Amino acid sequence: MDTLKQKNERIKRKRKNEGIKRRMETLVKKVYELGRFDGVDVALIICKHGRYTTYRSRDYKTWPLPMAKIETAYPLPKSMLPKDIEKRLSEYNKTKSPRESNRH
Numbered sequence: 001m002d003t004l005k006q007k008n009e010r011i012k013r014k015r016k017n018e019g020i021k022r023r024m025e026t027l028v029k030k031v032y033e034l035g036r037f038d039g040v041d042v043a044l045i046i047c048k049h050g051r052y053t054t055y056r057s058r059d060y061k062t063w064p065l066p067m068a069k070i071e072t073a074y075p076l077p078k079s080m081l082p083k084d085i086e087k088r089l090s091e092y093n094k095t096k097s098p099r100e101s102n103r104h
Helices: 005-033 069-073 083-096
Strands: 043-048 051-056
Touching: 005 043, 005 051
Parallel strands: none
Antiparallel strands: 043 051
């Protein structure tokens, strides 16, 4: 029989995985919606524990392009990393009024 502690850990893991699954579904939906705009092509790759989920707005074997080709495109691509987003979010939070920041 499971101890109470083991059961609670299992429940926490299950909730966390369900939350991640919902976020992934929402992300795929948003990427799909973005790809519906004229002239916007999107590709999404998510890897969780070695299992991939992919989405691409074009059904071409050559889409998405390899990173080597994307990095040499002109005009140069805008490449972002988590630190870039974190910086942008921290700057955004600094400009918000204290009352607005308490809402989140």
